[in-house]
Amino acid sequence: MMKTLAPLLIAVLPTSSLWAAETKPPLTAEQREQRAEFNYKMFCRGCHGPAGEGEKAVPHMNGFVGHFLKFEAGRNYLVQVPGSANAALNDEQLTEALNWIVMNISGDSLPENFKPYTVEEVAKLRQEPLFEAFEFRKKLLNDMLQKGIIKELPAQPLK
Template identity: 40%
Template sequence: MRRAFTIACLAAALILPMAAAQPPSRSPRTNYMTNCQGCHLPGGEGMYGKVPPMRGHLANFLTVPGGREFLIRVPGVANSTLNDSDLAALINWLVPAMGPDVPGGFVPYTSDEIHRLRRMRLQDVNTLRAALIEQMSADRRAAMLGAASR
């Protein structure tokens, strides 16, 4: 009896810390609400002059070289406390949720890709964002720049 109790205690001592270290994943929508909407607001509209809108603009970055990487390297994403898997699920949910239409051939982000990209810190987010917008098609660029002037 004593031996069984000792083994059970040792097993619990080994298993409980592992369970505590990996909290259960929450839905991407819940992760957006708790990690993103404080700045980007519930509908992804952003805050004029401070936080760019995502609604109607996010997928535009997927149409230009470097845009896919940019979405993960921005400070709010790269520095997120979410693990790589939950962050991949969040971004994969956000892209179609915020629009505009997801470009054909979109490949969902993987946790490995998130892991690699979020470690490549951006030095000047605004300059890179502007350069990516300049590469967009005229209609996408006009939509992006129109949102910046609202």
């Protein structure tokens, strides 16, 4: 009898656990927010600091990161910068983390017409990570200056 049940159990058990995983209820908005904050703490805070203030040559985000959302190349940059594009997060988690950063760290720099990142947008953009992130950031900051988005370049070294 055990010999006949063994193949059946081997065939059924993997699919039953898949079924259980698929029936898990989706996360609530509050749970997604908590996960996003947790992921910021785990994957971003080490370099960018608890409040996005940056450390050493790592750009500060606090009160500034929202300026990048005021034009397409800047919006794309936040996804394509190596720390985002190569993060050990799936597309949904990265999207949540980026939106959390923007909503919680931008301060007055957040544009009034801000549209949250979508999972599809993040999935597409992170496939093209920036390899010269410091040079690209320097160019974006100069573009912001020329467009009147910022009045002066940040004090941090641009490398």
